[in-house]
Amino acid sequence: MSDPKMKFLVVDDFSTMRRIVRNLLKELGFSNVDEAEDGVVALQKLEAGDFDFVVTDWNMPNMDGLTLLQRIRQSPSHKHLPVLMITAEAKKENIIAAAQAGASGYIVKPFTAATLSEKLDKIFEKMGKK
Amino acid sequence: MTKKLKSDDGNDSDELQALFDSIASAPSRPGPQSIPKPSVNDAGGDDSELQALFDAVASEFEVGRGEAPIEPGPGSDRGGGADADAGRRADLVFNRIGVMTRQVHDTLGALGADGTLHEAVKAMPDVRQRLDYITQMTEQAASRVLNATDIAKPLQDAVAGDAATLERKWERLYANELSVEEFKALADETRGFIGRVGRSSKATRDQLLEIMMAQDFQDLTGQVIKRVVELAQMLESELLGVLLEVTPPEKRLPKRAGLMNGPVINARGRDDVVTSQEQVDDLLDSLGF
Numbered sequence: 001m002s003d004p005k006m007k008f009l010v011v012d013d014f015s016t017m018r019r020i021v022r023n024l025l026k027e028l029g030f031s032n033v034d035e036a037e038d039g040v041v042a043l044q045k046l047e048a049g050d051f052d053f054v055v056t057d058w059n060m061p062n063m064d065g066l067t068l069l070q071r072i073r074q075s076p077s078h079k080h081l082p083v084l085m086i087t088a089e090a091k092k093e094n095i096i097a098a099a100q101a102g103a104s105g106y107i108v109k110p111f112t113a114a115t116l117s118e119k120l121d122k123i124f125e126k127m128g129k130k
Numbered sequence: 131m132t133k134k135l136k137s138d139d140g141n142d143s144d145e146l147q148a149l150f151d152s153i154a155s156a157p158s159r160p161g162p163q164s165i166p167k168p169s170v171n172d173a174g175g176d177d178s179e180l181q182a183l184f185d186a187v188a189s190e191f192e193v194g195r196g197e198a199p200i201e202p203g204p205g206s207d208r209g210g211g212a213d214a215d216a217g218r219r220a221d222l223v224f225n226r227i228g229v230m231t232r233q234v235h236d237t238l239g240a241l242g243a244d245g246t247l248h249e250a251v252k253a254m255p256d257v258r259q260r261l262d263y264i265t266q267m268t269e270q271a272a273s274r275v276l277n278a279t280d281i282a283k284p285l286q287d288a289v290a291g292d293a294a295t296l297e298r299k300w301e302r303l304y305a306n307e308l309s310v311e312e313f314k315a316l317a318d319e320t321r322g323f324i325g326r327v328g329r330s331s332k333a334t335r336d337q338l339l340e341i342m343m344a345q346d347f348q349d350l351t352g353q354v355i356k357r358v359v360e361l362a363q364m365l366e367s368e369l370l371g372v373l374l375e376v377t378p379p380e381k382r383l384p385k386r387a388g389l390m391n392g393p394v395i396n397a398r399g400r401d402d403v404v405t406s407q408e409q410v411d412d413l414l415d416s417l418g419f
Contacts, residue, residue, distance in 0.1 A: 016269065020276070088393035088394075089390065089392070090403045091394075091404075092404060093389065095404065095414065106414065
C-alpha cells in the first residue's frame with residue numbers, strides 16, 4: 001500500500017516544521033510532498049490536487065488541525081484520506097478528541113524519524129486491510 | 131437632587147457628598163449623626179474625592195453599627211423588625227462598598243507610588259521587540275541547520291554509493307573474477323574515490339561546524355527570554371494583586387480549559403497529559419482506536 005508516488009500534504013504554520021516533515025518523508029521514500037500553512041490553505045489545496053495523505057499540526061491560525069480533520073471527515077470526496085496528526089498538544093483529552101474525530105494517527109512533538117516511519121507503516125497496514 | 135453648588139469651590143467632592151447623602155439617607159436612619167461630615171475633605175489632592183467618599187461610607191457603617199446593634203435600643207424611632215432588617219442589609223452593602231473602595235484606592239495608590247505598573251506598561255513595546263527577536267533568531271538558526279543538512283546529505287549519499295560500488299568490484303577481485311585490465315581500472319577508480327572521500331569529508335565537516343555555530347541563538351535568546359520572564363512575573367503579581375483585592379471570591383471564574391495549550395512545559399504531578407509517544411499509543415489502544 002505504501003506507494004512511493006503517494007502525494008502528501010504537510011500542514012503546519014511553522015515553515016521549519018514543514019521542512020523537517022518533508023525531509024523525513026523524503027528519507028522514507030516519499031518525495032511527492034506539498035505544504036500548507038493552515039487548515040484553510042490545506043482545504044483549498046485538497047480541493048485542487050489529488051492528495052493521498054495528510055500530515056497536520058493542531059494549533060494553527062485561521063483553521064486548526066482538529067477542525068481540518070473534521071472538515072475532511074465530513075467531505076464526501078476526502079473522508080477516506082488518512083490524516084496523521086503531529087502536534088505538541090499532549091493532553092489526554094486532545095488525543096481522545098483527535099481519535100474521536102477520526103485521526104488515523106497521533107504523534108506528539110518532539111518526535112523522531114523512527115516514530116514517523118512506524119506510524120506511517122501502521123496506517124498503510126490498516127489502509128491495505130480495507 | 132441638591133441644588134446648592136458653590137461654583138467657586140473648585141472641588142466637586144461636595145457634589146459627590148451630596149449624592150452619597152441622598153442615597154445613604156434613603157432608608158430610615160435615625161439622627162443627624164448618621165450623615166457625618168467627611169473627615170478628610172481638603173481641596174488639594176486628586177484623590178480627595180475618593181478619600182471623602184470612602185470615609186463617608188466607612189464612618190457611616192461604623193456609626194450605624196455602634197449606635198444601633200441587632201436589637202433596636204429603647205428610644206429608637208424605628209418602626210419594627212422589617213425596618214431593622216433593611217437597615218442591616220444596607221449596612222452590609224455600604225460596608226462592602228466601603229471596603230472595596232478602600233482596596234481599589236489603596237491598590238491604585240500603591241501601583242502609582244512605586245511605579246511598577248507604569249514601568250510594566252512602558253516595557254511592553256520592548257517585550258514585543260524582544261519576542262520578535264527570539265522568533266527571528268530561532269527561525270534563522272533552524273534555516274541554517276536545515277540548509278547545512280541539505281548540503282551535507284548528498285555528499286554523504288555519494289560517498290556511500292561509490293563505496294558500495296567499489297566494494298562489489300573488490301569482492302570480485304578477491305574472487306579472482308577480474309582481468310588485469312579491469313584490476314587496473316579498479317585501482318584508478320579507487321584512487322579517485324579516496325580523493326573524493328577526503329574532499330567530501332572536509333565539506334561535510336564544514337557543514338557540521340555550521341550546524342554547531344547555528345546554536346549560538348541559544349545564548350542570545352536565553353538572555354532575552356530571561357528578561358521577558360522577569361517582566362511577565364512582575365506584571366503577573368501586580369495584576370493578580372489587583373484582581374484578588376477587588377474580586378469577591380464568588381465572582382472568581384473557574385479555570386478555563388481548552389484544547390490548544392501548546393507543549394507541556396512541566397508534566398510533573400499532572401495526570402491529564404502524556405509525556406511520551408508510548409503513552410499516546412497506549413491511550414489510543416486502550417480506547418480501541
